[in-house]
Amino acid sequence: xxxxxxxxxxxxxxxxxxxxxxxxxxxxxxxxxxxxxxxxxxxxxxxxxxxxxxxxxxxxxxxxxxxxxxxxxxxxxxxxxxxxxxxxxxxxxxxxxxxxxxxxxxxxxxx
Numbered sequence: 341x342x343x344x345x346x347x348x349x350x351x352x353x354x355x356x357x358x359x360x361x362x363x364x365x366x367x368x369x370x371x372x373x374x375x376x377x378x379x380x381x382x383x384x385x386x387x388x389x390x391x392x393x394x395x396x397x398x399x400x401x402x403x404x405x406x407x408x409x410x411x412x413x414x415x416x417x418x419x420x421x422x423x424x425x426x427x428x429x430x431x432x433x434x435x436x437x438x439x440x441x442x443x444x445x446x447x448x449x450x451x
Contacts, residue, residue: 342381342408342431342433343359343361344359345433345435346379346433346435346438347359349435349438349439350438350439350442353439355442358373358375361384361385362384362385362386362387363380363384363385363386363387363388363389363391363392363395364386364387366378366380366384366392367392367395367396370396370399370401374401374402374403375403376403376404376445376446376449376450377403377404377405377406377442377445377446377449378396378401378403378404378405378406379405379406379407379408379442380392380393380405380406380407380408381407381408381409382407382408382409382410382411382416382417382420383409383410383411388416389407389408389409389420390407390416390419390420390423393405393407393420393423393425394423397423397424402449403445403449404426404444404445404446404448404449405420405423405424405425405426405445406425406426406427406428406429406438406441406442406445407420407425407427407428407429408429408430408431408433409428409429409430409431410430410431426441426444426445426448427441429441
């Protein structure tokens with residue numbers, strides 16, 4: 341439900357959005373086409389957002405990452421920031437803030 345809401349919101353604001361239901365699918369999608377920005381949920385099926393971000397960085401992914409979470413696990417959240425996440429946002433998602441973070445992340449990774 342959150343994926344659909346964010347996808348519709350960002351698409352409506354002119355972004356091209358691809359959606360993955362889990363970390364394994366997200367990694368495969370990044371291999372196909374390198375995105376400038378990735379939004380990860382900290383608790384996805386099969387692999388959490390921290391592990392996905394570690395794997396992206398190990399593959400030299402240069403783009404921006406935003407983590408979404410309902411967790412207050414400071415170690416997990418700090419791990420995301422240590423891996424260079426642009427931001428860690430709590431759920432429920434503030435769509436206006438989300439758009440600002442996406443704009444910032446895209447500017448930081450502009451060619």
